[in-house]
Amino acid sequence: MARWHQRTTAWVGRIRATGRLPFLQVVKISVAAIASWFAADALIAEEPPIFAVIAALIVVQPSVNQSLGRALERSIGVIVGVVLATGISLLFGSAAWIILVAVVLSVLLAWALRLSQQTSNQIPISAMLVLALGAASPIYAIDRIAETVLGAAIAFVVNLLIVPPVLVEPARREVKALAEELARSLERLAVASSEPVGRGALQGHLVEVRLLRPMLARAQAAVLTAEDSLALNWRGGRHRGELEGYDAGLVALGVLVTRVSGMTRTMRDHYDDSLHREPVMGQIAAELRRAAHDLRIRYVLAAPGDAVASDTGPLLTAPLVVVSPHPEHWVVIGSMLEDLRRVHEELTAE
Numbered sequence: 001m002a003r004w005h006q007r008t009t010a011w012v013g014r015i016r017a018t019g020r021l022p023f024l025q026v027v028k029i030s031v032a033a034i035a036s037w038f039a040a041d042a043l044i045a046e047e048p049p050i051f052a053v054i055a056a057l058i059v060v061q062p063s064v065n066q067s068l069g070r071a072l073e074r075s076i077g078v079i080v081g082v083v084l085a086t087g088i089s090l091l092f093g094s095a096a097w098i099i100l101v102a103v104v105l106s107v108l109l110a111w112a113l114r115l116s117q118q119t120s121n122q123i124p125i126s127a128m129l130v131l132a133l134g135a136a137s138p139i140y141a142i143d144r145i146a147e148t149v150l151g152a153a154i155a156f157v158v159n160l161l162i163v164p165p166v167l168v169e170p171a172r173r174e175v176k177a178l179a180e181e182l183a184r185s186l187e188r189l190a191v192a193s194s195e196p197v198g199r200g201a202l203q204g205h206l207v208e209v210r211l212l213r214p215m216l217a218r219a220q221a222a223v224l225t226a227e228d229s230l231a232l233n234w235r236g237g238r239h240r241g242e243l244e245g246y247d248a249g250l251v252a253l254g255v256l257v258t259r260v261s262g263m264t265r266t267m268r269d270h271y272d273d274s275l276h277r278e279p280v281m282g283q284i285a286a287e288l289r290r291a292a293h294d295l296r297i298r299y300v301l302a303a304p305g306d307a308v309a310s311d312t313g314p315l316l317t318a319p320l321v322v323v324s325p326h327p328e329h330w331v332v333i334g335s336m337l338e339d340l341r342r343v344h345e346e347l348t349a350e
Contacts, residue, residue, distance in 0.1 A: 028159055029060045031158050032060050032159070033053050036056040039150060040052035043150065044150070051126075051144050051147040051148045052150055052151030055071075055074050055150075056158075059071045059156055061159065063165060063225075064164045067160070071156050075148055075152050077115075077118070077119045077121070077122020077123050078122055078144065078148040079145050080126075081125065082130050085127035086130065088101060088127075088131070090137075094131075099127075103124045103128060106124035109123065164235055166226075166229055166235050167222075167229040168243065170225070171222040175246050175299060177219075178215045178257075178299075183300070185264065186291050187288070187289060189267060191285075192205070192267055196273045199268065202264075202271055206268050209260060216250070252346045252347075256295070256343060259343050263336055263339045266335045266336065291347060294347045295347065
């Protein structure tokens with residue numbers, strides 16, 4: 001019973017999204033479908049404007065740029081599918097088996113032309129619809145193509161004019177979350193450098209720091225999505241500078257993820273309870289805390305698009321005085337100092 005429940009839950013999870021579409025998106029899809037129906041019915045008439053509504057449903061996407069891409073894919077797919085279906089109908093008549101032939105030929109044609117997945121799907125679907133309705137003729141084909149282009153154009157305009165989405169906030173949130181977690185990792189290293197914490201705690205730190213890579217990937221994906229949402233978007237002008245700052249910042253944060261991960265691993269591998277007694281470790285702990293401070297100033301507390309808050313400069317400026325360490329500690333100290341130098345370079349770079 002438990003296994004059946006797990007399988008049922010997995011099946012349901014495949015057909016349900018983790019979140020709902022924004023209600024505004026639902027409204028725009030509905031407006032585009034209604035407008036496409038009435039416009040095609042008034043201009044092209046005779047047949048129910050099914051192709052126009054299908055185009056409208058497909059073309060309204062989360063971003064204007066994606067809408068343009070879907071409009072082109074849908075239009076090209078329909079043109080090829082309708083022309084193919086019309087040609088097959090004129091050559092072989094209207095037998096039911098012709099539909100299957102049209103589907104196979106459509107799939108082969110899309111493969112031969114190396115068309116995108118969306119365009120490839122549209123060709124056989126359009127061919128099937130034309131043949132199933134049983135009205136394949138040159139005039140019918142032209143009307144269906146015009147209907148599709150009209151529906152796609154209306155949907156694109158609707159998505160462009162009715163509050164086109166600006167997905168900058170998720171990018172801002174992900175970048176700040178990554179920077180905050182990096183700062184916490186630096187502070188954990190500072191504690192381990194200044195007091196005995198035990199290998200168990202350091203193993204936990206290593207597990208936590210490994211989460212930085214997925215966080216970096218999420219931040220990069222969020223910035224790419226935000227950039228896509230601003231393309232062709234009349235609301236995006238004031239956000240482009242902010243996104244450029246995040247894009248450049250993620251390069252530096254990626255380097256810091258590598259450095260902090262290496263420092264944490266080095267500390268775990270070479271730690272002993274007497275390490276904090278080395279004179280330089282207190283200085284290293286202070287620099288790690290300064291680095292965490294500067295990281296928050298630069299990426300968490302700064303205003304959107306600003307590199308560093310104007311009223312607070314970086315603190316990571318104090319030179320370190322290194323006394324010859326115990327032979328068992330020189331590896332970890334040397335490694336920490338080199339990684340700190342690279343962290344300093346990333347945080348002070350303009």
